[in-house]
Amino acid sequence: MTSKHMGNRVAVIGAGMTRFVRRAQETPGELAAAAVQMALDDAGLTMDDIDSVCLGTAPDAFDGIHMNSENLIAGCGATRKPYLRHYVGGGTGIMSPIHGWMHVASGKFKNCLVVTEEKMSPCSPHPAGAFLSIFDHTTEQPLELTLIHIFSIEMCRFMAKYGYSEEEIAQVSVLCKKNALNHPAAQIAKEITVKDVMDSPVLSWPVKRLDISPTSDAACAIVLSNEHIARTHCKAPVFIDGVGFRLDTAYWNTRDLAFPNYVAMAAADAYRMAGITKPGEEIDVWEPYDPFDYKALHHMNALLQDKSGRQTRELLNSGQFARNGTHPMCPSGGALGVGNPIAATGLMKIAELYFQLSGQAGERQVSKNAHRGIAQAWGDLMQVGTVVVMGSEGAMPNRNTRWTKMKTEDLAGTPLKDASDVRHVEDRPDFRYAWDNGFALTTYLDGLKAGKIRASHCAHCGRMMIPARAFCEVCNLREVTDYYDMPDTGTVKTFTLSNIHWDSSFLPDGKVNIFAVIEIDGAGEDMGLIHKLGEVDPKDVKVDMKVKAVWKPEAERTGNILDCMYFRPMKAGEDKDLKPVRVKPTELDVASGKAFPGKIPLFYRYTAGLAGEKFYGDLAKGKLSGTRCEETGEVYLPPTTFAEDSMARMDPQKDAVEVDSANGMVIGYTAVYEDRSGHPLDEPRVIVQVAYPGTVGSVIGTLDVASPEEAEIGMAVKLVPAGETGPDNVKFKPIK
Numbered sequence: 204m205t206s207k208h209m210g211n212r213v214a215v216i217g218a219g220m221t222r223f224v225r226r227a228q229e230t231p232g233e234l235a236a237a238a239v240q241m242a243l244d245d246a247g248l249t250m251d252d253i254d255s256v257c258l259g260t261a262p263d264a265f266d267g268i269h270m271n272s273e274n275l276i277a278g279c280g281a282t283r284k285p286y287l288r289h290y291v292g293g294g295t296g297i298m299s300p301i302h303g304w305m306h307v308a309s310g311k312f313k314n315c316l317v318v319t320e321e322k323m324s325p326c327s328p329h330p331a332g333a334f335l336s337i338f339d340h341t342t343e344q345p346l347e348l349t350l351i352h353i354f355s356i357e358m359c360r361f362m363a364k365y366g367y368s369e370e371e372i373a374q375v376s377v378l379c380k381k382n383a384l385n386h387p388a389a390q391i392a393k394e395i396t397v398k399d400v401m402d403s404p405v406l407s408w409p410v411k412r413l414d415i416s417p418t419s420d421a422a423c424a425i426v427l428s429n430e431h432i433a434r435t436h437c438k439a440p441v442f443i444d445g446v447g448f449r450l451d452t453a454y455w456n457t458r459d460l461a462f463p464n465y466v467a468m469a470a471a472d473a474y475r476m477a478g479i480t481k482p483g484e485e486i487d488v489w490e491p492y493d494p495f496d497y498k499a500l501h502h503m504n505a506l507l508q509d510k511s512g513r514q515t516r517e518l519l520n521s522g523q524f525a526r527n528g529t530h531p532m533c534p535s536g537g538a539l540g541v542g543n544p545i546a547a548t549g550l551m552k553i554a555e556l557y558f559q560l561s562g563q564a565g566e567r568q569v570s571k572n573a574h575r576g577i578a579q580a581w582g583d584l585m586q587v588g589t590v591v592v593m594g595s596e597g598a599m600p601n602r603n604t605r606w607t608k609m610k611t612e613d614l615a616g617t618p619l620k621d622a623s624d625v626r627h628v629e630d631r632p633d634f635r636y637a638w639d640n641g642f643a644l645t646t647y648l649d650g651l652k653a654g655k656i657r658a659s660h661c662a663h664c665g666r667m668m669i670p671a672r673a674f675c676e677v678c679n680l681r682e683v684t685d686y687y688d689m690p691d692t693g694t695v696k697t698f699t700l701s702n703i704h705w706d707s708s709f710l711p712d713g714k715v716n717i718f719a720v721i722e723i724d725g726a727g728e729d730m731g732l733i734h735k736l737g738e739v740d741p742k743d744v745k746v747d748m749k750v751k752a753v754w755k756p757e758a759e760r761t762g763n764i765l766d767c768m769y770f771r772p773m774k775a776g777e778d779k780d781l782k783p784v785r786v787k788p789t790e791l792d793v794a795s796g797k798a799f800p801g802k803i804p805l806f807y808r809y810t811a812g813l814a815g816e817k818f819y820g821d822l823a824k825g826k827l828s829g830t831r832c833e834e835t836g837e838v839y840l841p842p843t844t845f846a847e848d849s850m851a852r853m854d855p856q857k858d859a860v861e862v863d864s865a866n867g868m869v870i871g872y873t874a875v876y877e878d879r880s881g882h883p884l885d886e887p888r889v890i891v892q893v894a895y896p897g898t899v900g901s902v903i904g905t906l907d908v909a910s911p912e913e914a915e916i917g918m919a920v921k922l923v924p925a926g927e928t929g930p931d932n933v934k935f936k937p938i939k
Contacts, residue, residue: 213307214433214440215300215593217246217426218554218606222616223390223542226324227420228625229617229844230812231266232278234422235320236845237615239280240852242424245605247436248314250850253426255312256281258288259299259319261545261582264333267325267630267807277847278422279318291450292337293494293582295319296423296549297589301446303427304591313429320422321544324622325807330418332706332805337584339453340638341648341799342670342764343733347705351415352718355407355699356733357460357585358497360720362409363697363746364461365512367500369409371519373400375496376413376539378524383536385566387609388551388616390542391417400496407701416494419542421616423550425557439561439599444575445477445592452676455584456720456731457668460697462512466505466581466588473577474508477592483507483514486592488559488569488576489530490552493537502579503532505588527570534559534567549580553591558606562598565607573598619810626811626819626928633880634805637798643673646686646789648799652762654754655688656723656732657786667726667783686788690781691752692773693721693731700741715741721750721770725783737769749773811928814842817855822933825924827864829898830855838862840898865921867893867935870901874911889914893935904933913937 219241221227221234229237243249256279263271272288279286285306291298296319303317323330334350361367374397383392395413403412433440447469451458458464470482479485491506493499503515518524524532535541535555538548556576558564574597579590619625640648643659647670650657658667661675661683669689674680698719702710710716717736722729736744737753750770760766811819814830818841821828829840834851840862842855871892877883889906891914906914907923918937925932 211308211310212430212442213304213427214430214437214442215425215553215557216428216433216437216440217242217248218424218557219245220388220423220547220551220554220614221421222611222614222618223388223419223421223544224616224618225390225417225419226619226622227322227616228619228810228813229615230810230815231268231271231320231322232275233812233814233844234322234420234616235275235278235318236850238422238424239278239316239318240845240850242316242426243850246426248426250280250848253280253284253314253316255285255306255315257299257303257306257315257317258286259290259295259302259546259550260288261290261292261295261321262333262337264336264805265321265323265326265330265545267809275320278320278845280316280850282847285312290546291582291587291589293492293545294448294549294580294587294589295546295582296551297553297578297580297591298448299546299550300425300427300443300553300591301448301589304443304446307427307429313432315427316424317427317550318422318424319546319550321546322420323418323544324420325809327806327808329707335705336803340636340801341640341644344801345764346718346733346735348718348733349705349707351407351410351703351707352699352701353455353585354495355410355701356697356718356720358409358495359699359746360460360697361497361501365516367497367516370397370401372497372500373397373414374519375493375499376400379493379533379537379539382526382534382567383540386536386541387611387614388421388541389536390419392536392540406703406707407699410495414496416538416543419544421542421544421547423547423554425550425554439595441557441560441593441595443591444594445473445475445479447472447476447588447590449588451586453584453586454676455586456733457729459729460585460720462510463501463505463581463588465586466502466579466590467508469588469590470506470579471508473590473592477594479592486575486577487571487573488534488556489532490535490537490555490576490578491532492549492580493533493539494543496539498581499533499537502581506577506579526567531569534564534569545582549578549589552578552580553593556593560593560595560598562600562602563604563606565609568598622808622810626816628809628811628929629806630809631806634803636801638801639798641673642788643671647671648762649789650688651764651766652760654757654760654766656691656752658687658689658726658783659683660685660687665727667730669723669726669730669732686786687783688786689726689783690724692778692781693723693750693770695744695746695748695750696720696722696729696731697746698736698744700744717741717744719770724781734767735769736771738771749778751777814844814855817842817859819925819928822922822925825864825922827862827922828859829862830858831860832858837899838897840895840900841902862895862898865938867895867902867920867922869906869914869916869918869920870894871916872906872914887911891920891935893920902933903930904935905931907934907936
């Protein structure tokens with residue numbers, strides 16, 4: 204059944220976004236609220252018309268706020284409304300409209316506000332460091348991998364399979380960055396050449412600086428409505444005709460890295476729903492996910508349903524991906540040109556299809572009369588495929604709307620060189636873990652201690668699974684009971700020559716880490732593990748090279764992936780009689796069921812935001828101010844850039860109202876005996892919630908008393924001048 208025949212067709216009728224910037228002064232909530240207000244204005248609706256809200260953000264480790272969805276509920280306008288958050292890494296931005304589409308298509312809701320936000324800049328020393336935590340904590344994290352490493356590994360495999368040169372792939376970066384010159388939100392729009400890409404610093408071969416999209420802060424929002432409302436409020440509604448989403452196994456070393464089957468499957472689902480049988484002929488605008496230039500081509504193969512890859516390569520080299528070509532690709536500028544605030548990136552692409560298919564793209568408008576477009580996103584451990592097909596009656600010619608004339612200065616988003624340029628707070632949480640290994644993984648680690656690579660065997664599909672696991676994830680969780688010691692030899696399927704650490708900082712001059720996906724002998728095709736190579740010159744490393752494990756001395760092994768120091772090129776005669784040997788799995792008890800310790804080495808630098816700049820600036824002087832909203836007549840405390848109920852915009856400077864800082868009353872308090880990491884304090888602290896007459900909201904701070912017993916509800920307090928920015932410096936003292 205296609206979406207056209209469902210009872211509730213769903214359309215995009217409004218869009219909003221902030222600028223995509225490297226560091227934003229605005230808080231996550233301020234970014235989200237700005238995008239929401241633009242989308243509502245564009246749709247001609249208010250928050251009173253919105254009866255459901257969906258939020259998409261990628262890992263909380265970016266913003267550094269646990270349960271980020273609850274923190275963002277105000278900025279999304281979702282207070283007291285049906286509200287759900289989802290994330291699937293980079294695939295989130297397309298999962299977001301799919302999620303919203305479900306709400307409206309079900310008939311449960313008439314309008315759904317879909318919001319995506321990502322503020323990556325607080326994460327230090329580099330946002331890429333957050334990706335360290337998505338790898339398997341026991342078998343991969345100790346290698347200190349980052350997503351750039353596995354992107355590079357995948358790019359190498361893609362090049363080997365389809366015959367691309369680095370120069371050919373660089374054309375995508377050139378195209379996208381040029382297309383972004385016409386996008387008002389663009390972060391790194393620029394005219395560059397293939398030579399510029401090739402000459403840019405090599406991060407982890409074959410990935411160079413200009414092959415990759417930037418880290419970004421931004422928010423994006425769209426309004427989804429049922430067909431009746433869409434045709435009433437919108438001159439050219441753009442309908443969601445098909446959706447698809449698939450996730451592959453997180454064991455990424457056990458997949459075909461050259462072709463993203465999960466994206467192809469998601470696309471096939473979306474095409475079936477939209478009634479598309481020949482996507483290459485029926486799609487007019489293509490917005491594949493392009494965090495790296497090769498990824499756009501990688502994904503186009505899947506979207507075109509062409510595993511041979513011939514069509515994509517012919518279109519690239521004949522120039523047909525240009526805006527005036529037969530298959531305009533990323534006319535927005537994509538992640539490579541506009542920027543890549545993970546969750547918001549995909550929704551930016553949905554917004555671009557809304558602009559293109561309704562004739563609002565202005566100078567970015569493709570030359571053909573576009574009726575159909577596709578947007579796709581991808582993420583997590585190279586395992587997520589999310590796809591949306593959109594359609595309209597055709598782009599209206601010569602349209603003149605707010606979006607056709609939109610300029611960069613019309614969008615919220617204040618770029619910073621560094622967080623220290625404004626009031627900010629630094630936080631160094633102590634993230635320590637002890638992961639239980641379980642039955643199968645303990646057996647695997649015991650094998651490493653014995654100098655063996657241990658696998659478990661699924662009798663149903665015949666796979667030798669590395670690392671060993673107690674079930675087969677592709678056979679409906681079928682139990683696995685047979686374990687084998689595998690040969691410690693294998694074949695390099697793909698590799699990268701890395702010049703960077705896990706946090707994207709460069710290695711010392713002359714130092715190169717060689718990471719490779721190694722298909723272990725006897726395990727079957729595409730069944731292997733990730734590890735380092737050694738005893739080989741980087742220039743001599745090749746795909747299909749035979750290698751053998753090099754182990755630590757037996758007395759130094761601890762049952763850790765690093766017991767295997769690296770793999771080296773195999774020598775003559777080392778490939779004889781290499782067969783799996785069946786072994787008895789480890790029996791777990793109190794002594795053998797050990798946990799694997801770990802720590803995530805991240806810290807955060809939070810900007811106080813536009814409202815926080817005013818708030819903490821006044822606190823330093825012993826003053827207190829709120830923000831008056833003309834629409835509601837209320838004074839909000841602390842200062843804010845938006846009214847949570849109506850999403851009306853306010854300026855913390857222009858709309859400031861001074862509040863008597865000596866007229867506070869305690870309305871709630873608690874005694875705290877531990878710090879945020881659970882360590883005992885030398886003395887308990889009393890945290891109070893203080894309200895002020897004539898204001899909406901309250902202020903949280905520390906009460907200056909000798910003991911918790913002195914605090915009480917209704918106590919009159921006054922603000923103590925703060926010397927520094929941050930919640931720990933908001934202090935009150937009782938009024939005697």
